Amino acid sequence: MKARSPAEVALSLGVLALGIGVAAGTSMLPSEGGYAGIGPNFVPGVVGAGLVLLGGWLTYEALAGGWRGAPPDDPAERGEHAFHLPSFAWISIGLFAHMALIGTGGFVVAGVALFACVARGFGSARPVRDIAIALVLSLSVFVFFVKLLNVGLPAGWLAPLLGAAGI
Amino acid sequence: MEALDALLHGFGIALQPMNLLWGFIGVTLGTFIGVLPGVGPALTVAMLLPLTVKLDPTGALIMFAGIYYGAMFGGSTTTILLNTPGESASIATALEGNKMAKAGRAGPALATSAIGSFVAGTIATVLLTLVAPLVVDLALKFGPAEYFSLMVFAFITVSAVLGSSTVRGLTSLFLGLFLGIIGIDSQTGQARFAFGVPELLDGVDVVVLAVGLFAVGEALYVAAYQSRLTETMERMSGSIMMSAEDWKRSWPAWLRATAIGFPFGTIPAGGSEIPTFLSYAIEKKLSKHPEEFGNGAIEGVAGPEAANNAAATGVLVPLLTLGIPTSATAAILLGAFQNYGLQPGPLLFQSQTDLVWGLIASLYIGNIILLILNLPLIGIWVKVLSIPRDLLYAGILVFATLGAYSLHQSWVDLLTLYVFGLLGFAMRRWDIPVGPAVIGLILGPLAETQFRRALSISQGDATVFFTQPISATFLAITAALIVLPWVMRRFRRG
Numbered sequence: 001m002k003a004r005s006p007a008e009v010a011l012s013l014g015v016l017a018l019g020i021g022v023a024a025g026t027s028m029l030p031s032e033g034g035y036a037g038i039g040p041n042f043v044p045g046v047v048g049a050g051l052v053l054l055g056g057w058l059t060y061e062a063l064a065g066g067w068r069g070a071p072p073d074d075p076a077e078r079g080e081h082a083f084h085l086p087s088f089a090w091i092s093i094g095l096f097a098h099m100a101l102i103g104t105g106g107f108v109v110a111g112v113a114l115f116a117c118v119a120r121g122f123g124s125a126r127p128v129r130d131i132a133i134a135l136v137l138s139l140s141v142f143v144f145f146v147k148l149l150n151v152g153l154p155a156g157w158l159a160p161l162l163g164a165a166g167i
Numbered sequence: 168m169e170a171l172d173a174l175l176h177g178f179g180i181a182l183q184p185m186n187l188l189w190g191f192i193g194v195t196l197g198t199f200i201g202v203l204p205g206v207g208p209a210l211t212v213a214m215l216l217p218l219t220v221k222l223d224p225t226g227a228l229i230m231f232a233g234i235y236y237g238a239m240f241g242g243s244t245t246t247i248l249l250n251t252p253g254e255s256a257s258i259a260t261a262l263e264g265n266k267m268a269k270a271g272r273a274g275p276a277l278a279t280s281a282i283g284s285f286v287a288g289t290i291a292t293v294l295l296t297l298v299a300p301l302v303v304d305l306a307l308k309f310g311p312a313e314y315f316s317l318m319v320f321a322f323i324t325v326s327a328v329l330g331s332s333t334v335r336g337l338t339s340l341f342l343g344l345f346l347g348i349i350g351i352d353s354q355t356g357q358a359r360f361a362f363g364v365p366e367l368l369d370g371v372d373v374v375v376l377a378v379g380l381f382a383v384g385e386a387l388y389v390a391a392y393q394s395r396l397t398e399t400m401e402r403m404s405g406s407i408m409m410s411a412e413d414w415k416r417s418w419p420a421w422l423r424a425t426a427i428g429f430p431f432g433t434i435p436a437g438g439s440e441i442p443t444f445l446s447y448a449i450e451k452k453l454s455k456h457p458e459e460f461g462n463g464a465i466e467g468v469a470g471p472e473a474a475n476n477a478a479a480t481g482v483l484v485p486l487l488t489l490g491i492p493t494s495a496t497a498a499i500l501l502g503a504f505q506n507y508g509l510q511p512g513p514l515l516f517q518s519q520t521d522l523v524w525g526l527i528a529s530l531y532i533g534n535i536i537l538l539i540l541n542l543p544l545i546g547i548w549v550k551v552l553s554i555p556r557d558l559l560y561a562g563i564l565v566f567a568t569l570g571a572y573s574l575h576q577s578w579v580d581l582l583t584l585y586v587f588g589l590l591g592f593a594m595r596r597w598d599i600p601v602g603p604a605v606i607g608l609i610l611g612p613l614a615e616t617q618f619r620r621a622l623s624i625s626q627g628d629a630t631v632f633f634t635q636p637i638s639a640t641f642l643a644i645t646a647a648l649i650v651l652p653w654v655m656r657r658f659r660r661g
Contacts, residue, residue, distance in 0.1 A: 015338055022360075030355075030357060035626055035627065036620075039355065040352040040354065042619075044345075044348050044360070047344045050337075050344075051342075054341060055338075058334055058338065067332065069331040069598070071596070075392060080393055081395050083391050084391055084394065087391055088390060092387075095581070095588070098568055099585075102581070107569075111569075115564075116561075118390075118557075118560055118561040119560075121390045122390055122556055124558075130558070134561070134565075141565070145573075149220070150221055
C-alpha cells in the first residue's frame with residue numbers, strides 16, 4: 001500500500017476533519033424537537049457522520065493506490081503545464097486587494113486593482129492598457145448599477161469626483 | 168384543454184412589452200456571456216442573479232429563463248470554434264463540431280447546432296406544456312414524506328450514480344449539505360455553525376457558492392495550469408448555409424435527440440450529460456457514414472446539441488412542478504425563485520398562474536429570438552470569442568465579486584467567495600464534481616424541512632417514509648439504484 005499522491009491523502013484527511021468538526025459542533029446544538037421528536041441537531045449529526053465516513057473512505061482509496069479514476073498527477077498527461085505559482089498568487093492578491101479596498105477605496109478603485117492583478121496573473125505585460133480597460137469597465141458597471149438599477153455601490157475615494165460628474 | 172387555455176393566458180403575459188423586453192435582454196445577455204470560454208450556463212445564471220434585485224418576479228424570471236437558454240446556445244458556438252467545452256454536456260459536440268470547423272465547415276456546424284437547438288427546444292417546450300399540469304396533479308397528492316423521499320432519490324442519482332466516482336460525488340453532496348445547514352434553522356430559530364458572524368446567519372448564498380466554484384475556482388485553475396498554453400481558434404469561414412445533404416442528415420438526428428433528451432431532463436439524472444452522449448452514440452450507430460465520426464460528422468453535432476437543449480427544457484419540469492432541481496444550473500434558478508420568496512411546486516401553479524405560464528410561454532418566444540440571434544448575427548458572437556484570455560478572466564472576476572459583494576455590502580462575503588474559489592480549484596484538479604455541492608446547498612434545507620414536517624405529522628414515527636406507498640416507491644428505486652450496479656458487478660465477476 002503506497003500513497004500515489006500526498007495531496008489526495010491531505011484532502012481526504014481534510015474531509016475527515018471537517019466531519020469531526022461538524023460532529024463536535026452538533027453536540028453543542030439543542031436536541032428538543034417538539035412533535036417531530038428530532039431537533040435542530042439531527043440533520044447536522046447525520047451530515048457530520050456522513051462526512052466522517054466519506055473522509056475515511058477517501059483516505060482508504062488514497063492510501064490504497066490512489067483515488068479511483070482521478071486525473072493523472074503529471075500535468076503533461078493532462079495536457080497542461082506545471083503548477084505556475086506566480087499566476088495563482090497574482091489572482092489571489094487581486095482578490096484580497098479587492099476585499100481590502102472595496103470598503104475604503106470604493107467599487108471602482110477595488111475593481112481596477114482586481115482587474116489589473118488578474119490580467120497580470122494570466123500573463124498580461126501591459127499594465128497601463130489593463131488599468132485603462134478596467135477603469136472604463138468598472139465605471140460603466142458602477143453607473144449602470146447605481147443609476148439604472150438603484151443598487152448602492154460604494155463610491156469610496158472617488159466620491160467627490162463621481163459626485164462632481166453628477167453620478 | 169386546460170393546458171392550452173393556461174398557455175394562451177401565459178402568452179398574454181409574456182407578450183406584454185416589458186416582459187418581452189426582459190426576455191430579449193435575457194437571451195442576449197445569456198448568449199453573450201455563454202459564448203465566453205470557460206463560462207457555462209450555471210455561472211452565467213449565477214453571475215447575473217444580482218441584477219434582478221429590483222425587478223418584479225415575473226419579468227426577472229422571464230429574463231432568467233432567457234439567460235438559461237441563451238447560455239446554452241452561446242456555449243455551442245464556443246465549443247465548435249474553440250474546442251473548450253464550457254460544461255460536460257458540450258463534450259459530445261466538441262468531438263465533431265470542432266473537427267468540422269477545422270475542415271472549414273464551421274458555418275454548417277453552427278447552423279445545425281442553432282437550428283437543432285431551436286427545434287428540440289420548441290418540441291420540448293410543447294412537451295413541458297403538456298406534461299407539467301399532469302405532474303402538478305400528481306404532486307398535489309404529495310405530503311412531506313413523499314417530498315423528502317423524492318429529494319433523497321434526487322440526491323443519490325446526482326451524486327452517487329453518475330460521475331466517475333461514487334465516493335467523490337457523495338463527498339461533494341455532503342459538503343453542500345453542510346453548507347446548507349449554516350445559518351438560522353428555519354423551524355426553531357436556532358443558529359447553526361454561524362460562529363456569531365452576522366453574514367453567516369443568513370446562510371450561505373447560492374450565488375457565492377456557484378460563483379466561487381465556477382468563476383474563482385476556474386480562474387485559479389486555468390491560470391495555474393493553462394495560462395502559458397496557446398489556444399487556437401478556428402476561423403468562421405464560408406457560408407453558414409447548410410446544404411440539402413446537411414439538412415437531410417440533420418433533421419432525423421434532431422428529432423431522435425429530442426426524444427432522448429427531454430425524458431432524461433425530467434428525471435434527476437444530472438442534466439444533459441448522459442442524453443448528449445447517448446445521442447452521440449446512437450447517431451454514430453445509425454449513420455450511413457460511420458467513418459466520418461471523429462472527423463466531423465454533422466449528425467454528431469446535430470444530435471448532441473438538440474439533446475442538450477431538450478434536456479435543459481426537461482429539467483424545468485421537476486423544477487417548476489416539484490421544486491426539485493436536477494442540475495447545478497436548475498439549483499441556481501431555484502435560488503432565483505427563492506430570492507422572491509417563491510417556492511416552485513404544484514402550489515405555485517395555483518397561486519402564481521401569471522408567473523408560471525408567462526414563464527413557460529416566454530420559452531417559446533425565447534427560442535425564436537435565439538434562432539434569430541444565433542444565425543444571422545453569428546458574426547458578432549464570434550468576435551466575442553476573440554477577447555484575449557487575460558482580459559476575459561479579469562472581467563469575469565470583476566462581475567463575480569460584484570455579485571458576492573452586493574448581497575450584504577460586506578467583505579466577509581468576498582472572503583467566503585475566495586474560500587469557495589480554493590475549494591473549486593481543488594475540486595477541478597482532483598475531479599470532484601461540483602454539481603452535487605450546489606444541489607445539496609439548495610435542496611438540503613428543503614429536504615430537512617420536509618423530513619421534520621413528516622415526523623411532526625407522524626408524531627415522531629420514522630416508519631412513515633416506508634408505509635406511505637409513493638414515498639416507499641421512491642426509496643425503493645433509490646435503494647435499487649445503489650444496490651443494482653454493485654450486485655451486477657458481483658454477478659459478472661463470479
